[in-house]
Amino acid sequence: MTSPGAMDCFQTSRSNSWIYPTVILCLFGFFSMMRPSEPFLIPYLAGPSKNLTSTEITNEVLPVWTYSYLALLLPVFILTDYARYKPVIVIQGVSFVATWLLLLFGQGVKVMQVMEFVFGIVSATEVAYYAYIYSVVSPEHYQKVSSYCRSVTLVAYTAASVLAQLLVSLANVSYFYLNVISLASVSVALLVSLFLPMPKKSMFFHATPNKEALEKPSGQDAVLEGGHEDHKAPHQEPLPTAGYQESSQRSNPEPGKVVLRSLTQWFQDLKECYSSKRLFYWSLWWALSTAGFNQILNYVQLLWDDKAPSHNSSIYNGAVEAIATFGGSVAAFAVGYLDVNWDLLGELALATFSVVNAGALFLMHYTLSIWLCYAGYLVFKSSYMLLITIAVFQIAINLSVERYALVFGINTFLALVIQTIMTVIVVDQRGLNLPVGTQFLVYGSYFAVIAGIFLMRSMYVLYTARWQKEAQSPATAQSPAELHSKESSHTLSTKL
Template sequence: MDCLRTSPSNSWIYPTVILCLFGFFSMMRPSEPFLIPYLSGPSKNLTSTEITNEILPVWTYSYLVLLLPVFVLTDYVRYKPVIILQGISFIITWLLLLFGQGVKIMQLVEFVYGLVSATEVAYYAYIYSVVSPEHYQKVSGYCRSVTLVAYTAASVLAQLLVSLANVSYFHLNVITLASVSVAFFFSLFLPMPKKSMFFHAKPSKPASQKTPGQNAVPEEAHRGDEAAHQEAGTLPRHGEESQASSPKPKHGTLRSCVQWFQDLRECYSSKRLFYWSLWWSFSTAGFNQVLNYVQILWDDKAPSQDSSIYNGAVEAIATFGGALAAFAVGYVKINWDLLGEMALAIFSTFSAGSLLLMHYTLSIWVCYTGYLVFKSSYMLLITIAVFQIAVNLSVERYALVFGMNTFIALVIQTVMTVIVVDQRGLNLPVTTQFLVYGSYFAVIAGIFLLRSIYILYSAKCRKEVQSPARPQPEEPRNMDMATKL
């Protein structure tokens, strides 16, 4: 390990290994697929109404309240302290789950877990401050894939322990507590970054002096005239356009806030990025809402006290299927500018159909199948959306845009929770909630279907307008051009 710390050529390996170990053990939580059966079982003896309407909404509210302050704090203190805070929050969450009793304590659990969710931004942003740009893509893949592997392994382990070894849900939570404690231990060994994205950023070099790989986008993304950039929705890199704008305030914090505002305004001025971000925010809000309450729906279809349940197996298959779908995106060769929003419409329709099926069916197996389709569709589309948004943004900007999209998703999810779930709202039963969620995704599918029709029609009209203007001296050449078009 010491040689990895000191060798310049291996300087990216040590922090990547430690961060991946933290990510693996923090996501190795076999108790999660069986959280609702644990809360409604003899250990906690909570009713479905208490869990649905009084306990689970607290996570949404706390996540929303904490996200922006934690986002700013994460950059200001340079990531590592926030990762350590996440490790401590994990431990507190599972100590309360194991030894706490009553609705109030479980609400506190959800609040602390909201802090866990808000501090997750530090895990994904940390690595960019300690490795050189040429390793960004590689280490990002490692850090994201290890959490996926851990979640799948935890779900499989949980199902095997429950079905074959008859392990209690209480002991699954003990295993989870041990795992997150190991994650906290590894977080202490992360090297402290010397810089961060905004508050402690190093002065940017002029474009002509940047080293290869300094930006996350290939050089080809910057070629073409201004009209081509506007048509494709591409954006100038971080700091290029801002240098010519109004003078920055002298105070560092205020200057960073002004820079954030200017960057967001420039990013969302791109229509393509705006609509992909719009889908991201609305779909993520619905996805989180479904994940938050799907175990309650499963418990309603097949009560855990009366039948064998396979939540762990379903979560493992859904995660693995979503990973395969996301992996397949890299090998699909289509014009995303032209057909991307059609893909959003089609797979959002699948999501809507699967949720409506989960509402109407009486079979737990059909309900499980609907969830598999829903989660796989979302993971496929969110992978496309992440790529489409990030491809023309620098690291600083896509961290900012992703954070803002997540915040908007939380606002939408909070409104949905207050209206649909909360006691102060409609207080709908869980089966009716899934009718609402299915309708919600149907509306999203309809919006992007109309958008895709408009895009295809506009592209066709542009071709028809451009065709007469082309010179036609050589008939074979014109036929060749028509074939290409």
């Protein structure tokens, strides 16, 4: 018979191992994303089970998710770190179950609005899933474990989409039973979340002053670029996060003082982070594009239903979502093999792919073919997932884990602010209340504006780089204006 002491020792060693929490977290991620009802949400709401009109879904139900997500994000972000992640992951599991209970058994616009609000809690608490691992594993495992957690969610979403399409197309399963399967899956996720070990530390409020908590994983510089974004910074020691270290050195600090000290440190860190032009522009693209991307995901099923109504035609939403997710994951994986000078060509890449996104959305608006509409969505989602992977890497490579978490949170918050403004103006019945087809014309124009912004920025970066290259030559250094004057004189003399 095993003694209590031996059992405690086993539990402690199991909880302290990076393998055990990683497996549990991956299981939670898999079952929470294994939701086959997701690609067919709009046909389900518009079908006989809920019998909502397209106008009610577009203008009254779906906007609630955007508003609740925005309202909850910052408070949940603070609560997540203060509560040390696990309680918030459990709350997310409970919110998942509540969402699908409302979807299955609720009726009417008001209940569906409550459902969207609860799903807003799910979205806001998602930060705990990705932040948890940094508190229970050592820095040398960060990259590996992060890739596991992200990969398993992509696999689960793809598998759920394929399963949904097979059940609908081959077995003629109703959308109601797809939601039953989703409820069973998220219930398993809630059960799994209870087995996560409780972290003893967090990144901010419960930080530890040891080297492990303050340094980044090997291979990443924890400094911001201090000079021009087109030059590599010399090697420097990682910048310590003094505020987090100081708060952990006090044995029993007052909670109010800890919160105030952490908020002050957050503000100082963010100020230093965004003072880097390179990080600022990557973050700007992140916020602008993520706002548009979330808006497309929220309303694309309504556009598909408008092009090919689900009640009188076969729909392939599940297959399209599976292919789009797989294509996006392949594109994101390919980023690791691209040998590109992102300092020089990063903004040009952002401009180019933003043009591609705008073109895909214009195609989705103007085409009458559901197949071309599907194709436009595939191009749009794959393009976004490619660039967001690059953006995350370009931002994270110069930041400590703590500062990256702050930048990630602020970028996501700004994206939600932009998306909320877009929703109020374009979608909400108190705004323009545009039909879904016209909405995608607006979204295409939105990405065209993003492309214009970064095209001008890339031209400036390339022009400045050219001038700096000329300045390094043995000849006397010339300013961009002098170079322009010289080129103009040369052109004039050639013509004469």
